[in-house]
Amino acid sequence: MHYLIIGASGGLGQALLQHYAKSLAQGELTQLSAMSRQARPAGLDDTISWYQVNGDLSDYQQVFTQLEAEQAVLHGVVSTIGWLHQGDWQPERRIEALDEAQLNAYFAVNATLPIMLLQGLKPILARKEPAFVAQLGAKVGSISDNQLGGWYGYRASKAALNMLFKTAAIEFKRTHKKLSLAVIHPGTTDTELSKPFQQRIADGKLFSAEQSAARIAQVINNLDPSDSGGFWFWDGSRLPY
C-alpha cells in the first residue's frame, strides 16, 4: 500500500508523516510519499519519497502525472493544506474587516486547491481495493454549528470544502466503490496555524501534533465507503455540515 501526505511540512503534516513512517517501517505500507512547498527535511528516512512543489496547482499535477506514468496506485492520501492567518491577513472579526483579496485567498487554498488535487489524483487512486482521501477541515466550517460568528473567510472556505468533498463522494461511488473521501477536523493542535489564538483555549483542549496525527489516523482507519463524503470530528464522531 502506498500512502501520500500532501502539505507535509506543516505542524500536522510533519506529525502525520512521522506517524505513517512507523507503518512503513513495520511493513504495513510498502511506500510512503510526501509533497510540500518546502525542501526535503535533512535526515528524513530515505525510504520516504519527497516531492517539492511550488504551490501552484500545475506543479502538483506534474507530480501526479509522473506517478501515473510510473503506474503508481495510491491507497491513501492525507492533505493538510489550509491557512488561517498570514501577515496582515488575520481572521475577520467584523464585516468591515472583509477584504476581497483575502477572501479569495481563503477559498483558493482551503477549498479550490484541495478539490483540484482530488481531480488530479483520480487516475492514480486504487479502484478495486479500499482507499481513502482525507482532507483536514475545521469544525468552524460547520454552518449549523456556527454560534459565534467571525472568521468569515476561514469558516466559509472550510464549509465550501465540505460541500466539494460531499459532491465528489457521490460521483466517485460509481467509479471507486471502495473509496472513502473524508474531511476531518483535527482538534485544536499546537502548530503555527493556531499559535496566535492559543491563549483563549481552555486547559487540556490544546493537543500536540503527534496526538492529533494519531487520532486522525484512527478516524481514517474507521472510515467506510458507505460514509464517503462525511465530515468527522477527531474522536471519530460525525460533525454536522
Ligand SMILES: NC(=O)c1ccc[n+]([C@@H]2O[C@H](COP(=O)([O-])OP(=O)(O)OC[C@H]3O[C@@H](n4cnc5c(N)ncnc54)[C@H](OP(=O)(O)O)[C@@H]3O)[C@@H](O)[C@H]2O)c1
Ligand atoms: N492546528 C489547528 O488547531 C487546526 C484546527 C482545525 C483545523 N486545522 C486544519 O488542519 C490543517 C493543518 O493545519 P496545521 O495546524 O498543521 O497548520 P500549518 O502548520 O500552518 O500547516 C498548513 C499546511 O498547509 C499547507 N499550505 C498552507 N498554505 C498553502 C498554500 N498557499 N498553498 C499550498 N499549501 C499551503 C502547507 O503545506 P506545505 O508543506 O506545502 O508548506 C502546510 O503543511 C489545515 O487545513 C487547518 O485548517 C488545524
